[in-house]
Amino acid sequence: MHIELKRIMKKVFVFCVLFFMGTSFVFPQRITIKNIESRLVTNQGVEFVGELKDVDDHIYVFPTWKNYGVLYVDNKTYQLNNLNFNAETNSFESRLKKDQLFSYGKSSIDSVSINKHMFKKIGSSFYEVLYENGDNQFLKKHDVRYTRGEDKRLGGPKGETTVSIDYKYLIVSKDDFSKIELNKNSIIHLYESDEEKLKSFVKKERLSYKKEEDIVKIVEYMI
Numbered sequence: 517m518h519i520e521l522k523r524i525m526k527k528v529f530v531f532c533v534l535f536f537m538g539t540s541f542v543f544p545q546r547i548t549i550k551n552i553e554s555r556l557v558t559n560q561g562v563e564f565v566g567e568l569k570d571v572d573d574h575i576y577v578f579p580t581w582k583n584y585g586v587l588y589v590d591n592k593t594y595q596l597n598n599l600n601f602n603a604e605t606n607s608f609e610s611r612l613k614k615d616q617l618f619s620y621g622k623s624s625i626d627s628v629s630i631n632k633h634m635f636k637k638i639g640s641s642f643y644e645v646l647y648e649n650g651d652n653q654f655l656k657k658h659d660v661r662y663t664r665g666e667d668k669r670l671g672g673p674k675g676e677t678t679v680s681i682d683y684k685y686l687i688v689s690k691d692d693f694s695k696i697e698l699n700k701n702s703i704i705h706l707y708e709s710d711e712e713k714l715k716s717f718v719k720k721e722r723l724s725y726k727k728e729e730d731i732v733k734i735v736e737y738m739i
Contacts, residue, residue: 564589566620571611575660575681577601578630581611586629587620599630603658603681606641643686647732653688655734656728687735700725707738714738 546628564587578600585608598610602619609619610629627636634640638655647654661682687694687706690716696702703725717723717737723730 564620565624566618568612568619569619571615571617574605575603575679576609577603577658577681583630585631587625588627588629589625599628600660601628601630601635601642604660604679606658608635608642646728647735649736649739650739651688651690652735653686654732655686655688657684657686658682659684685731687739696731698728698731703731704736708739725726 531535560593580602581598583597583599584598587596587599587608590666596610600609600611601607602609605619607619607622608625608630609617612618622637622640622642625637627634629635634645636645636655637643641657643655643657645653646656659682661680663680685696685698687696694706696706704711704714714734718725718734721733723733725731
């Protein structure tokens with residue numbers, strides 16, 4: 517009787533060992549934190565829907581992750597100390613670990629402030645607000661530019677493609693959107709009906725048509 521019981525217990529033990537060995541190979545493969553829908557719970561007890569992903573070579577607007585950020589969601593504000601803006605994906609991200617990021621879902625955010633730079637969502641994209649007065653806005657869109665590497669001589673390998681941050685500017689007046697370049701012709705064309713007023717102001721204040729901060733002054737004056 518005891519011998520038979522020992523045999524049964526031995527079979528059960530072997531079965532359990534084999535079972536757990538099998539599940540140890542299968543179970544981890546079903547759980548991953550890369551490219552899955554997840555939630556980040558802040559110290560204020562609020563859940564933000566987004567995506568966990570690995571760190572890569574994306575282009576970020578701010579050079580470090582030590583940035584003071586504020587998320588504006590449904591008339592509420594939430595503070596973060598590790599927020600950055602990914603110019604390539606037009607999304608806001610927090611660095612959770614050395615090799616892991618959390619990307620916030622755009623649909624849940626109204627606007628974002630990072631180091632006192634305000635970003636507002638227009639359509640499905642975020643723009644930095646350089647100036648705002650009622651329905652009038654001067655906006656800056658952060659984008660990326662890919663520059664193809666130069667061809668080597670004698671059929672050698674091509675140089676690496678470089679990636680850099682690029683900018684596009686918009687002037688918004690009510691529902692009218694106008695693209696501008698930071699040059700004299702573009703700014704004068706924007707205010708061609710008041711060209712003399714514009715030129716007089718630029719000359720008096722010694723402003724440049726190529727400097728972003730000077731264009732802010734021009735827009736503020738001309739509105």
